[in-house]
Every structure is written in C-alpha cells, then in structure tokens.
Amino acid sequence: MKIRGTAFKYGDNVDTDVIIPARHLNSSDHEELSKHCMEDIDKCFSDKVKEGDFIVAGSNFGCGSSREHAPIAIKAAGISCVIAYSFARIFYRNAINIGLPILECKEAVKNIDYGDELAVDISEGIIKNITKSQTYYACPLPRFIQEMISAGGLVNRIKTKFNSK
C-alpha cells in the first residue's frame, strides 16, 4: 500500500481533546467529526488536508481520553497514515481497531517538516521524503494487524469473516 501526500507536522503529546474537542462529540457522523479535527491546535487543518495526506508528530500521540472519535476524525479527514515517535496506548489500539494506519519512526519525525511531500509504503514501513530526498524506515505493523486495518478495522474484519463462513 503506497500512498503520496503532504505532511502535517505537530509536536509531542497531541491529545485527543485537541484531535477532536469534546464539544463536537454530540455527533458520531464521520464527515462532521472530520470538519473539527485538530481545530484547537491547527485551525486550517480541515481546510488544507487532502485525501492521502499524513500527520507526523512527536511522542505520545493521542494521549488522553479514550475516544475512538479521535482516529475516526483523522481517518475521515483523509489522512492515510499517522507517523509518530510513539503513540499513547489507547489511541494506538483505537487507531488499529477502526482501521487507521499508524507507524512509529524516530528518524522520520526528526527530519520531516510541515508541508514536506511524502510517499509511504505502509505495509513495508518505508517513508520517502520527496521534498528532502530522504528515506526513513519504520518497523511495519505485524501482518495480522495490517490485515485488520485494510479490512477497515476490527468490527469490519469480524463481519467479513463471519459472512464468508
């Protein structure tokens, strides 16, 4: 799965309250959530983001409240993969369970700037920075996790599995 897009770069400890503020949690409509994604740290995010783009962030991305709306809003906004130094545990599980690809890569986070053009092979963990002509290598997620993400998350994978029986 190779994807090309622009990097939206943020710092450490991006919490779920800024990814999707609670004042917008009265909707579970994915499109509606995506309109408010990141608005408390980056007002322009939802206007600028295009299908396939990337969020690149520091350590502990997605810390705070266990709200699956956070990865849902990111995914619905068109983000193809979140690349971070590390992920907070609940966000990590939620992202995989709703089918949002994630990669941990220290080198990528260190070198990528806001607006850099990236080409990412998510299944192999290869991150190419086209703007800077650099390549970074992340440890790819295990196959069965990748399959779950490709299937659109845990619930969809189980549905597919049961329907095919």
Added chain:
Amino acid sequence: MVSGTCWMKVPSAIRFSLTGKPQKWVGGKDIILYIIGMIGVDGACYQSMEFIGEGIKHLSMDDRFTMANMTVEAGAKNGIFPVDDVTVRYIKQRAAKEYAVYKADEDAEYRNSYHIDLSAIRPTVALPHLPENIRAIDEIGDIRIDQVVIGSCTNGRTEDMRITAQILKGRKTAKGMRLIIIPATQNIYLTALKEGWIETFIRAGAVVSTPTCGPCLGGHMGILAKGEKTVATTNRNFVGRMGHPESEIYLASPAVAAATAIAGRIVNPEDVEGGL
C-alpha cells in the same frame, strides 16, 4: 467476544517500590501526580506500571484505584498492585464467584525500577496543561479559582466523598466559588446520602450531581468560560478539556479541592483546618 479472541501488544513493565507512610491529607492522587511528574506523560508509554513495597499497606483500595486510573496519564497500559490483606477484604465483600490471585514472577524483568518514599510527598497539584506539570502545594503561590469539581472516575469514590465532607463540614465555600460534587456511582451517592455527607456538601454551598462524566471532558455541568480557572479531581488538564481553550485546569486531590473551594484559591487542607 464474538470471535473469542483479542489482539494484544504485550507491554514491558516498570516497577515502583513504595516505602514509608503518606503524610496527612496525602492520598493516591498526590502519589500518582508525583510519579507522573517524575517520569512524564509518556514515561510509561505502552508499559505496565507495577506498584510494590511496604508502603502500599497504607493505601486504601480507593487510593489504589485512583493511582491505577491515572497511570494512563503516564501513557501506561495499566497500573497494578499485588494482592494483600486490603485487597482480600475488598474482594470478599464483593466477589460473587471464586477468585484467583496472580503474582508477578520472582524473576520478572523490568525496564526500569524506581523507589518512592511516600512520607516525603506533599499534597500535589498539576498545573495547566499537562498532568506532569506538578508542584508541591507549598510552591503553588496565590492562584484564584472560579470553580472546583470533586468527582469523576479518578476521584469520585466513597473515601473521596468522606474526605470532602470532613473538610467542608461546618464551612462555606468562598464568595463566587462554584463547587460541583459528583459521586462516581449510584452506590457511592447512596452512601454519601446515608452518611449525611450530601447535606454537608449542600450546606457548604456545593451543588451535587447524579453520577456523570459531565464537566471532566467539557460535556455539561461546569463548562469553563474564557479565562476561568478550575481545580478538578479529574485525570487530565489539556487545553480546552473542560471548556474554553483559554480556560485553565489544575488537578488535585479531593482534600486540596475541598480546601480550595473554601479558600477561593489553591491551598493546603491544613490551612483550612487551622482557620483561614
């Protein structure tokens, strides 16, 4: 549940050896804030935090629940305590089935080990906008507060209600202060009612709510306006968490929160006891 399987990333573990006896008015909240201050909000990212040592015998189940609850604020997968007499007494009152006791292996490997002297921890407050941003109560200075919230999954338990009642008894909240008290469950609410604590709260000037996450995540009942400051016994104080992005959240124990509601500024419960 449908498939009978669950995927799991196995965490590595960090060990916290607790010794000594906590000072008066120091409880689980102060201890876990102190620890988060020490290791940072990603200090235990995807790891298991294990608390051991002779110090834990001084911690009630409610203290331990608060600490386990807030290990998430250090990025941890979980927070666990060994089973001791305190745990067994708790289980016996509640377990409807046979229970099994699990222990850490003698030769378990830990990525890190820390020693913490509980007797040295002061009532502790986390300043905006991260739970790691801690100060001992003695170093807080003069911070005026508009609203105090006592409750939530972190500190809305029976012991929290008892401590709150102990401090509020016969006292009044500061002028202009909004004090919101939210027992975490219907059972805790009933206990507070039977013990007369609810009356104490109301006479002190508090409003008491049915159990709800409510203000903790800026849901309802106590949403902060621009520039307002709150002391909350909740678990996190990120930007805009409880309302306006320019409001401020200070995390503290129920004892510090109740004392603050009386004083109108963040204070040590001892100050309220001694008369302001």
